[in-house]
Amino acid sequence: MQKVKIGMVGVGDISGIYLKNITGMFKEIELVAVCDLIREKAEKAQAEYGVPKIYDTMHELFADPEIDIVLNLTRPNEHYGVSSEALKAGKHVYSEKPLAATLEDGKKLVALAQEKGLMLGGAPDTFLGAGIQTCRKLIDDGYIGRPIGAAAFMICHGHESWHPDPEFYYEFGGGPMMDMGPYYITALINLLGGVKTVTGLTRKSFPTRTITSAPKFGKVVQVEVPTHILGMMEFDSGAVGTITTTFDVHYPTQARFEVYGSEGTLIVPDPNYFGGPIQLYRPEEKRYLEMPLTFPYPENSRALGLADMAKAIVTGRVPRASYKQTYHVLEVMTAFARSSDAGAKVEIESRFERQKPMVNSPLTGVLD
Secondary structure, eight states: OOOEEEEEEOOSTTHHHHHHHHHHTOTTEEEEEEEOSSHHHHHHHHHHHOOSEEESSHHHHHTOTTOOEEEEOSOGGGHHHHHHHHHHTTOEEEEOSSSOSSHHHHHHHHHHHHHHTOOEEESOOGGGSHHHHHHHHHHHTTTTOSEEEEEEEEEOOOSTTTOSSOGGGGSTTOSHHHHHHHHHHHHHHHHHOOEEEEEEEEEOOOSEEEOOSTTSTTOEEEOOSOOEEEEEEEETTSOEEEEEEESSOOOSSOOOEEEEETTEEEEEOOTTSSOOOEEEEETTTTEEEEEOOOSSOOSOOTTHHHHHHHHHHHHOOOOTTBHHHHHHHHHHHHHHHHHHHHTSOEEOOSOOOOOOOOOOOSSTTOOO
């Protein structure tokens, strides 16, 4: 079995599940090197997961001829710098979400990848899991009839009460849309297709946030980004949808994600996860029915998109989480603020076409 070699840049909070799944779940990729500005983090990853190499700088890692894909797990406002340098070094790149902190930087990355003939893509890959893939099949097979609309909500009161390092959620590149929006917009376009126009309203409800979690209890953070975003989307299919993402609201449970059709309604699981319950309402039943998951990867399978890109390199197909998706998502997310600032509807320039659905392979960790 041919293994595609991975070099990881950034060993922060999200890296743990990637390390676990790359080394333990996915059979067609191999982690050969890690790099972090804090060397102790890289050394800990090496010791726990048996990573062969540690590099002190990302450029040293990029120069390693053994590495095929650079896995960019840095903070959002660092994504462009790391990904662009990796592409310049001739490496394929898979990045954590979002593709970049600005649409302009995302556009530059796409142009660079195209110029170099390299694959570029990234998270979120939760849409490849059992939950969203099952929902896609239910919609594609007509269980709700013709899709008419959708409503998605991500509601919480921010991260300062529990996260050990919450500042960046309120800095440039952060905020609820850039942080959590990728999960919801990615799920929506994989269920309903690309977005044609966007209308948005944004607010920064609180100018500062006070951290109440350890170890930074009492620190006051200046809020640089909108923290309450309302958006409307017109899809290429003719369906319309709404999205709310907020760090400003107290709410007891996970808010719902619903897709409406001419013959029924689908309650979609939280797209931050790979599985979750799915409920289908049909007028004949007059009640919600829980639907079984009919695809693999219901558990936390981060790196699934990375493994898919690796298989795409070997087989020559398009990766399911390519830049065509991540750039479209970035354009949609940033369009809400542009619309709010201009007080007008914004046309989405990029076009998106869904890739083939996942395949029910009997071998976990081996993709089609």
